[in-house]
Amino acid sequence: MFDNPGALLPIWIIGAPLVAATIDLARTPRPYR
Structure with a gap:
């Protein structure tokens, strides 16, 4: 897909x-509410 590694x-x-x-x-367990 990419011929030039520098592009990555x-x-x-x-x-x-x-x-x-x-x-x-x-x-990391953290409360969502």
Whole structure:
């Protein structure tokens, strides 16, 4: 899909913290109400 690995760099810069935050939210029990 991507021939240039450098094109994935901005995706990783934004995606990596986003995935980490999502996992952190999923593993942290917090009341929704």
